[in-house]
Amino acid sequence: MVEEARAANAARIAERQQDALEAKLEAQRREKLQKEKFGDLPGSVSRETLEAIAECESGGDPEIVSSSGLYYGKYQFSPDTWESVGGNGLPSDAPEAEQDYRAALLYERSGPGQWPVCGQ
Numbered sequence: 509m510v511e512e513a514r515a516a517n518a519a520r521i522a523e524r525q526q527d528a529l530e531a532k533l534e535a536q537r538r539e540k541l542q543k544e545k546f547g548d549l550p551g552s553v554s555r556e557t558l559e560a561i562a563e564c565e566s567g568g569d570p571e572i573v574s575s576s577g578l579y580y581g582k583y584q585f586s587p588d589t590w591e592s593v594g595g596n597g598l599p600s601d602a603p604e605a606e607q608d609y610r611a612a613l614l615y616e617r618s619g620p621g622q623w624p625v626c627g628q
Contacts, residue, residue, distance in 0.1 A: 539603060549609060551616030558583075558611050564626030570604040583611040589622070 549555065562582045566572045570582040579586055581599030590599045593613040620627030
């Protein structure tokens with residue numbers, strides 16, 4: 509009986525590990541497709557500049573929501589600003605590559621002033 513329980517437990521652990529691996533691979537596949545879809549960043553802003561803004565705004569977390577519930581994603585977009593650069597839904601639900609792309613569009617259009625603290 510003890511051996512059966514151990515075997516069942518080991519099987520559950522292996523299944524969870526397999527599920528986690530498959531989820532990770534699927535996330536990587538989706539991210540790769542998004543990078544292919546959005547490709548190079550528009551405009552003249554560098555990835556380094558955007559990453560510095562993102563690190564300041566959200567710690568670089570593409571899924572974060574501000575404590576006020578008003579700003580979303582890696583660059584802490586408001587829903588209206590996100591929509592103005594072609595985004596749909598909530599920024600925090602969009603793939604990271606899309607958030608980078610739309611932040612570059614916003615930076616090109618409006619400059620670093622869209623992030624009054626972190627853009628300076």
